[in-house]
Each structure stands twice: as structure tokens, then as C-alpha cells.
Amino acid sequence: MTGEAEPSERSGRPDTAVGALLKQGEEELYEFAPCGYLSTLMDGTIVRINATLLEWLGLERDAVVDRMRFSDLLTVGGRLYHETHFAPLLYMRGQVSGIALEMRVAGGARLPVLVSSAVKHDSAGEPLLIHTNVFDATERRAYEEELLHRRREAERAHAEADRARERADTDRARLKDALTVLRKALLPDSLPAVPGMEAASYYHPASPDQLGGDFYDLLRLDDTRWVFFLGDVRGKGPEAATLTSRARYALRAAALHTSEPAEALGTLNTVLLEGQAHDEEARHCTVVLGTLEPGSDGGTARVRLASGGHPPALVLRADGRADLLDTPGGMLVGVLPGAEFATAETVLAPGDTLLLYTDGLTEARTGPRRDTLYGEDGLLAFAAEHAPSSPSEVINALSDLLWSFGEGLDDDTALLALGVPAVPGTAAGRAATA
Amino acid sequence: MSGVDVLRRNNVTITGTDEGPTVVLAHGFGCDQNLWRLVAPALAERYRVVLFDYVGSGGSDLASWSEERYSSLGGYAQDVVELSRALDLEGAVFVGHSVSAMVGVLAAQAVPERIGALVMVTPSPRYIDDGDYRGGFSTQDIHELLDSLESNYLGWSSAMAPMIMGNPERPELGQELTDSFCATDPDIARVFARTTFLSDNRADLKGVEVPTLVLECSQDLIAPRGVGAFVHDSIPSSRLVTLEATGHCPQLSAPQATAEAILGFLDTLRRTP
Numbered sequence: 001m002t003g004e005a006e007p008s009e010r011s012g013r014p015d016t017a018v019g020a021l022l023k024q025g026e027e028e029l030y031e032f033a034p035c036g037y038l039s040t041l042m043d044g045t046i047v048r049i050n051a052t053l054l055e056w057l058g059l060e061r062d063a064v065v066d067r068m069r070f071s072d073l074l075t076v077g078g079r080l081y082h083e084t085h086f087a088p089l090l091y092m093r094g095q096v097s098g099i100a101l102e103m104r105v106a107g108g109a110r111l112p113v114l115v116s117s118a119v120k121h122d123s124a125g126e127p128l129l130i131h132t133n134v135f136d137a138t139e140r141r142a143y144e145e146e147l148l149h150r151r152r153e154a155e156r157a158h159a160e161a162d163r164a165r166e167r168a169d170t171d172r173a174r175l176k177d178a179l180t181v182l183r184k185a186l187l188p189d190s191l192p193a194v195p196g197m198e199a200a201s202y203y204h205p206a207s208p209d210q211l212g213g214d215f216y217d218l219l220r221l222d223d224t225r226w227v228f229f230l231g232d233v234r235g236k237g238p239e240a241a242t243l244t245s246r247a248r249y250a251l252r253a254a255a256l257h258t259s260e261p262a263e264a265l266g267t268l269n270t271v272l273l274e275g276q277a278h279d280e281e282a283r284h285c286t287v288v289l290g291t292l293e294p295g296s297d298g299g300t301a302r303v304r305l306a307s308g309g310h311p312p313a314l315v316l317r318a319d320g321r322a323d324l325l326d327t328p329g330g331m332l333v334g335v336l337p338g339a340e341f342a343t344a345e346t347v348l349a350p351g352d353t354l355l356l357y358t359d360g361l362t363e364a365r366t367g368p369r370r371d372t373l374y375g376e377d378g379l380l381a382f383a384a385e386h387a388p389s390s391p392s393e394v395i396n397a398l399s400d401l402l403w404s405f406g407e408g409l410d411d412d413t414a415l416l417a418l419g420v421p422a423v424p425g426t427a428a429g430r431a432a433t434a
Numbered sequence: 435m436s437g438v439d440v441l442r443r444n445n446v447t448i449t450g451t452d453e454g455p456t457v458v459l460a461h462g463f464g465c466d467q468n469l470w471r472l473v474a475p476a477l478a479e480r481y482r483v484v485l486f487d488y489v490g491s492g493g494s495d496l497a498s499w500s501e502e503r504y505s506s507l508g509g510y511a512q513d514v515v516e517l518s519r520a521l522d523l524e525g526a527v528f529v530g531h532s533v534s535a536m537v538g539v540l541a542a543q544a545v546p547e548r549i550g551a552l553v554m555v556t557p558s559p560r561y562i563d564d565g566d567y568r569g570g571f572s573t574q575d576i577h578e579l580l581d582s583l584e585s586n587y588l589g590w591s592s593a594m595a596p597m598i599m600g601n602p603e604r605p606e607l608g609q610e611l612t613d614s615f616c617a618t619d620p621d622i623a624r625v626f627a628r629t630t631f632l633s634d635n636r637a638d639l640k641g642v643e644v645p646t647l648v649l650e651c652s653q654d655l656i657a658p659r660g661v662g663a664f665v666h667d668s669i670p671s672s673r674l675v676t677l678e679a680t681g682h683c684p685q686l687s688a689p690q691a692t693a694e695a696i697l698g699f700l701d702t703l704r705r706t707p
Contacts, residue, residue, distance in 0.1 A: 042687070043653070043680035069680075071655060076571065077578025080631075083656050083682040084464030084532075091686040092468065101582065 036113070036134030042127050044069035053134055058106030070132065075102040075110055086115075090130065094119045100137065112141035182211055186244050187414075191218045194226055196294045197301060198421055200391040202399045204360065204413040206236065212412030213240035213285075214358045215248045219255065224293055227255040227264075230356040230416045231287035231310065231333075243283050246275060247333075251289060261289045261306030262341045265333055269308070272334030284334035286310040288327070288356055292418060301348045301420050306341045308333035311359055311376065313344075314383050316394060318351025318422060322383035324376070325354070351388045353419030360413030361398070364405040374405070391417035437520035444486040444517055445493035450478035455525050455550060455703065457696075458484045460514070462532025463630040466492025469531065472689035477696060484521065488513055490622040501625055507533070507633055511540035518548040525550030527703070529696060532556055532656070532682065533630040535665075539638050551703055552646040553696055554672075556682050557665050558657040559636040567636070570658045576631045583620070583627055639668035646672035647699040649684065649692065656682040673699070 030037060036053025040046050046068050054061055057073060071079045078101040089096045097116035105111050117132040183205070191199045205212050213233035220226050229251050233243045247268060254267035265287060272283060290305040290313075305313060307327035315323045330342035348354060357379070364374045386397050394417050402409055435443070447467065450457075457477050459470040467485040477483050487494040488510050489503075503509035514537060518526065528549050530538035535557030542549040561569045562576060618626075646669050650662030659676070666674035675695050679688035 075578055075582075076575035077580075077582040079655050080571075080575070080579040081582040084462075087681055088465050088469055088683055088686055091683070092471070102578075 035136070038070070038132050038134070040070050040130045040132065042119075042130065044071055044130075046070060046073075047129070056105070056111055056134075056136065057103060070130075073103050075104055078102045086117075090117055090119060094127075100141070103134070112137045114140070179211060182241060186211070186215050186241060186248060188217055192220060194218070194220075194292065194294060194418070196299070196420065197292070198391045198419050199228075200395040200417045202395045202402075202413075202415040204399070204402050204409070206360070206410055206412045211237060211241035211244075212414075213244055214360070214412040214414035215244045216356070216414050216416045217248055217252065218416070218418075219252060221255065221259075221291070225259070226292040226294070227261075227289065228292060228356075228416065228418060229255075229287055229289035230358065230414055231285050232358040232360075232412075232414070233285040234283065236412070239283075243272070243275075243285065247272065247285055247287070251287070255289070259291060261291055261304055262343050264289055265306050265308050265341045266339070269333050269339050270337070273337055284332045286359075287333050288313060294420075299420075300350070301418075303346050303348060303354060303418075305344045305346075306330070307344070308339065308341050311357065311362060314355040314357075314379065315346060315348070316353045316355065316383050316387035316389050316419075318349055318388045320384075320387045322380055322387045324380065348418070348420045350420045351422035353387075353389055353391050353394055353417050355383065355394060355398075356416045357398075358412065358414045360409065360411035361402065361415070363411060364402070364413075365408040365410075366405065370408045388422065390421065391419045435516070440516045440520040443489060443495045443498050444513055445495075446484060446486045446517065446521075448482065448484050448521075449474065450481050450483040453481050455527050455700075456482045456484055456521070456523055457527045457529060457700070458486070458514075458517075458523070460528065460530045460534035460537065461487065461491065462530070462534045463626050464532075468492070469683065470685055473685045473693045473696070476690075476693035480697070481700065484517075484526075486513075486517060488626075490626060491618060496619060496622070499622055501621075504622070504625055505629055507537055507540055507629060507635065510534075510537045510629075511544060514538070514541035515544050515548075518545055523548045527551045527553060527700060529553040529555065530557070531685065532558070533633075536633070536635045536638070539635065539642055542644055543638070543641050546644070549644065551644050551699075552642065553649060553699060554646060554665060555649045555684065555692070556651055556654055556657045556662075557648065558661045559639055559665060559668075560634040561631045561656070562634075564634070567664070568658065568660050570656070570661065571631070579631060580624065580627055583623055636664075636668065639665060642669045643671060645699075645703060647695070648672050648674045649695055650674065650676050651679040651681060651684050651687075652676055653680040654682050675699075 031051040033050065033052055036050060036056060038046055038049040038053060045066065046064055047066065049061065049064055054064065071082050074082055081101065086096060086099055095118040099115050101113055101115050103111045103113050114135045114137045115132060117130050119127045120129040120131060122128050187203055191201060199218055201216060203214065213236055214231070216230040218226065218228040231247060233240045233247060250268050250271040251264060254264040258264055268287065275283070286309040288305060288307045288310040290303050293302040295301055305325065305327060307330040309330055309332040312327055313325040315325055317323065325344050325346055327342040327344045329340070331339040333339065362374055362376055362379055366372050366374050382401065386394060389397065395415055398415055402413060445467070459467065459474060461467050461469045466487045470485060474483055474485065490496065490499040503512070514528070518541070524547065526549055528538040528541065530552070532555070535554035536559055538549070538552050538554065542552060558569060560567065561571045562573055563569050563571065648662055648666045650657060650659065662674060662676070666672050677684045677688050677691050677695065679691065681687045684692045
């Protein structure tokens with residue numbers, strides 16, 4: 001003891017029964033308090049320890065006092081922590097409180113404890129003793145470990161969610177790359193230059209994540225003849241895309257073997273029917289295919305069309321009129337063997353532009369409530385308003401129109417325009433593909 | 435990063451005279467530059483003394499910390515290298531406590547012209563026993579330490595972070611810093627502990643060619659006597675001094691003896707140019 005005032009006197013009850021009991025019990029209170037007490041020299045040598053702590057640790061007093069240092073009571077991990085944190089703190093501050101350590105119990109068990117220490121100095125201010133108390137922290141540590149466990153679980157779940165999100169982003173990017181490559185297989189990179197004529201096209205995918213079912217192409221047959229087509233496969237997605245690809249290459253092949261547009265469509269009809277012989281679901285498409293015979297420089301161009309169930313082509317005339325190039329009665333391609341296709345013919349004079357489109361355009365929903373179909377009449381009015389227009393002008397105007405539909409446009413839309421320049425020699429054979 | 439930024443990042447404080455050589459005091463795992471408080475004044479009477487905190491410790495800039503850099507002692511050595519450049523040190527004496535002694539070895543190899551001598555205070559090149567080598571600990575022991583860190587850092591809260599970023603210019607500095615002394619972000623402390631206690635730098639000792647003082651304590655649980663002898667034997671240009679002191683921090687438990695040993699070593703450097 002350090003000779004401080006007697007606790008019972010400080011209690012203010014020196015003459016009462018409680019005071020007497022307190023006075024009697026001082027030594028007992030130290031020895032059997034519900035916490036451990038020990039005092040050490042500055043080098044850690046234990047000079048005093050109470051019975052409670054000895055009992056907790058399963059040690060005999062004689063084996064401890066003057067024989068062990070405080071750190072000898074700790075587990076190895078506890079000793080390392082004591083040396084790197086506890087002791088420096090105690091030196092610098094003169095006291096530390098509530099440090100979690102583990103003590104070694106005879107027999108190999110460990111006792112989680114909370115330790116507080118204070119340095120006692122002599123009258124000259126020299127540090128002499130370290131008083132330490134030790135609380136059994138078994139329950140508290142179990143609770144803390146539970147908290148820690150929960151926090152780690154939460155952190156793990158959080159990290160897992162982050163990883164999943166990253167994976168999803170990567171997958172989406174990869175899908176987008178794949179779709180871009182596939183889309184290139186369905187549509188020409190650029191349109192070939194047709195001597196004495198101009199061509200322009202535009203493709204609006206319904207969704208960046210989806211392959212569309214619309215297709216078009218323009219190819220040279222020989223020095224005087226070209227073939228073009230534009231179609232729409234039923235449905236969307238990968239199945240529609242495979243059919244689109246098949247249709248495009250079947251038409252390219254068929255066009256090389258016949259100069260009759262309707263015959264080319266007949267070949268496609270046969271190919272599609274064969275392809276789906278074992279399929280459960282009918283796969284069909286609408287197509288308009290035509291041949292183009294440009295005249296001599298700056299002259300007129302002859303167009304012959306065949307249509308299989310496709311919306312009528314439009315011609316924007318040099319004089320400001322807009323005509324439907326009707327092809328009534330043409331049957332869907334790929335539904336019935338021996339299907340009949342409607343044909344039509346026209347001549348494009350300088351300043352005239354032929355426009356092919358898919359029904360994404362005419363079936364766009366407009367109006368304030370997005371409940372009115374844009375329709376053939378709307379398109380005809382739009383064309384009349386813009387006639388005369390070169391192919392690139394009409395494609396630009398229509399692509400602006402498509403953007404203006406916003407969410408009212410939920411289908412793929414393909415546009416292809418061919419025309420004879422109003423001023424001879426300005427033909428560029430350009431493609432405007434967005 | 436500019437020199438000024440480095441000084442701010444590592445919370446560098448400079449005291450003492452303009453006398454050379456400069457003495458750099460580096461703290462080890464656990465606390466910060468305040469660990470040198472009882473020794474620095476004696477050195478500052480005769481030398482220029484530089485104190486700093488490694489990034490992640492004490493008053494350093496925690497935002498500069500990254501697990502990648504500070505998962506190897508090379509990252510801590512890089513702090514020293516950058517600091518020696520920022521201060522344009524030449525032939526400085528690097529005094530490293532505990533793990534910092536090994537950081538000093540790595541830094542001296544990286545910038546030999548800047549670090550002219552080493553004082554290794556209670557060093558250990560490897561804490562875990564390995565064959566005939568007695569580091570004093572098993573792998574299991576070290577994992578126990580990491581667990582001890584976990585249980586104590588439950589009480590650490592992010593609210594302490596601003597307090598740790600003490601401003602050295604403020605007069606109440608003393609109390610402020612001792613309050614936050616040894617408080618470290620638990621994630622950072624875990625990485626530092628792992629890097630410290632799982633590293634093996636015995637091979638690096640062979641590369642030390644500068645005059646070196648190995649300072650050990652007679653009773654040290656973390657770096658037992660045999661380890662000090664091992665370090666001394668591995669560095670031909672070294673002297674070994676055993677302090678009659680208990681614990682791993684002689685600069686706290688025996689500050690006067692520690693300061694005298696360092697000053698004695700600095701005297702020998704002056705005599706042999």
C-alpha cells in the first residue's frame with residue numbers, strides 16, 4: 001500500500017456498522033475484488049498481485065511476486081501489443097485505460113481482459129510503480145467479435161456486389177462489341193458509288209443492346225446494272241439477325257443469277273422455306289428489291305421493283321411532287337411456296353429521288369400521348385414537303401424526324417435513297433449511315 | 435511530389451543546431467515520432483535533428499497511404515529516400531527504431547550518398563524463427579498479434595482521424611499529440627504489422643557498408659539478445675552496444691543511456707572522416 005488516507009475514513013461512516021465492516025474488509029476488498037489488481041516495478045517485475053487475478057490465471061503467489069513480469073502473464077500476441085503500444089503509451093502519458101489484451105491461464109486457456117494502468121511517482125517525480133487493474137472481458141470480447149464478424153460479412157457482401165457490378169459492366173461492354181461486329185455483317189459498311197447517281201442510307205437500331213431485323217444493300221451486277229434491296233425480318237434479337245444475314249446473302253446471290261427482281265424474291269422465298277422446314281416458328285420477312293440502270297451521264301435511270309409484302313416505295317420528284325410507287329398484293333417472303341410478288345417500274349429523271357424504308361418509320365407513334373401512328377400519309381406529306389430533295393438531303397431530314405419521335409420509335413428503321421442529281425456531275429455515290 | 439509536399443506528407447519536424455551530420459530519428463511500428471521525445475533534446479544540443487512520421491502513422495497525410503506501397507518495407511524506405519532528397523541530406527545518420535532499423539538499411543542502399551551511417555535500435559531482420567535462426571516468434575505468434583490489433587481497434591473510430599492530424603505549429607501540441615499517440619487507422623496498422631512482422635531482411639544486412647551502431651536491450655521480448663548479435667555479425671562495419679534496459683523501447687525506458695550511446699557513436703564518426 002502507498003500510505004494514502006484510509007478509505008473508511010473518507011467514506012464518512014467511521015462509527016457505523018457499515019463503516020466498521022468496510023474498515024475490516026479493506027484487505028479483503030483488495031484481494032477478492034471482482035477485478036484483478038497488480039503492481040509492478042517500472043521494468044515490469046510484479047511486486048504485488050491480488051487473489052482474484054491469481055485465481056483467474058491459476059497461479060500461486062510465490063511463483064509470481066518478484067519472479068514474473070507483467071508481460072509474462074500475457075499471450076505472445078498480447079506481449080507484442082504490450083511492447084509496441086501499451087508500454088510506450090504508459091511511458092508517454094503516465095496512464096492507459098481499457099486496452100484489450102489476452103492473458104495466459106494455467107492449462108493453456110486464454111482469458112480476454114481489459115487492462116488499465118497508472119504510473120506512481122515518488123516525491124521527486126521519479127516513476128516508481130505501475131498500478132494495474134484487470135477486468136474479465138470474456139463476455140464483452142465475444143460480443144465485439146460478433147460485431148467484427150458482422151462488419152466483415154457486410155464488407156464482404158459489399159465487395160461482392162461491387163465485383164458483380166464490374167462483371168456486369170464488362171459483360172455489357174463485351175456484348176456491345178459483339179453486336180457492333182455482327183451489325184456490320186448485316187449492313188454494308190458503305191454504299192458503293194453508282195456512276196451518275198447518288199445513294200444514301202440510314203439505320204436506326206431500336207436498342208443499342210439488340211440486333212435488329214432490318215437490312216439493305218446496294219451492289220453492282222455489271223457495267224450498266226445495279227441491284228438494291230431493303231427488307232425487314234419479323235422479330236428482333238439473335239434469331240431475327242440470323243435470318244437477316246441469310247436473307248441478305250441469299251438476295252445477293254440470287255441477284256447475280258437473274259435480272260428479274262421478282263425471280264430474285266422467289267429464290268429468297270425458297271431459301272427461307274427450306275431453312276425453316278424443321279423450325280417450329282415461321283420465319284418470314286418483307287423485302288423490296290429493284291434493279292437500277294443508270295442512263296448515260298446526267299441522264300435518266302430506269303428502276304424496276306419487286307415487293308414481297310413491303311410498304312410502298314416513294315419517289316420525290318424534281319418538280320416537287322411525291323409519289324407512292326405502289327406494289328400491291330406482294331406476298332410475305334418465306335411463308336408459302338410459290339408466293340407471288342408485285343412489281344413496279346419507274347424512271348428517275350435528274351432531281352428525282354427514290355426512297356425505300358421499313359415500317360419502323362410509318363409505325364412510329366406520334367402525338368402528345370404517343371398514340372397516333374405516323375403512317376404512310378404522314379410520310380407522303382413529309383416527302384411532298386421536302387421534294388425536290390437529293391438522297392442525302394432526304395435521309396438527313398428523315399433521320400432528324402426519327403430522332404424527333406423519341407420514345408415513340410421503338411422498332412428498327414432502315415432507310416435507303418437513290419437518285420439522279422439535279423445538276424449533272426455532282427454524283428458522289430455517298431452513304432450517310434449513322 | 436515537391437520537397438515541401440514530402441515534408442508535409444511525412445510530418446517532418448526539424449530541431450537542433452546547424453552542426454552536421456544531420457541525425458534522422460525514425461519511429462517503428464506502433465507509434466510515431468513522439469517516441470523520440472525523451473532522446474531528441476540531448477541530440478539536438480549538438481546536431482541537427484530530423485523527426486518524421488511514416489505515411490499512415492502519427493501526423494502524416496493519411497490520404498497518401500496505399501496498401502500496395504506500404505505492404506513492403508521498400509515502400510517505407512521510399513518515404514526515407516524522398517525525405518532525404520527533399521532535405522538534400524548528405525551523409526546523414528539514420529537512427530531507426532525496431533522495424534525502422536531495417537528500413538534504414540534499405541534506404542542506405544538506395545541513396546548511399548545521402549545516408550552515411552546507421553543506428554539500429556532494437557533491430558530484427560526477421561521475427562519468425564527459421565531453422566537455426568531464432569527470431570523469437572512462431573508464425574502462430576505473429577497471427578496472434580494481428581488478432582490483438584483487431585480487438586483493440588474496435589475502439590478506434592474514424593472521428594479520431596482529424597485529431598491525429600495535429601498541427602505542429604499549435605502551442606497545445608504536446609497534450610494533443612500524446613492524446614492521439616499510438617492511435618492509427620486499423621486498416622493501416624494491420625498492413626504495417628503484417629509488413630513488419632512477416633518480413634525477412636536478413637540478406638539485406640550483408641549490403642550494409644556504412645558505419646553502424648546496433649543498440650539492443652538486455653531484456654527485449656521483441657528483439658531478443660541473439661538477434662542483436664546476428665545483426666552485428668552480419669554487418670562487418672558495425673558495433674554492438676547492449677543497454678541495461680527492459681522492453682523494446684530503450685528511448686523510453688532508458689532515454690539517457692540511449693542518447694549517450696548514440697552521441698558516443700556520433701563522436702566516433704567525427705573522428706574518422
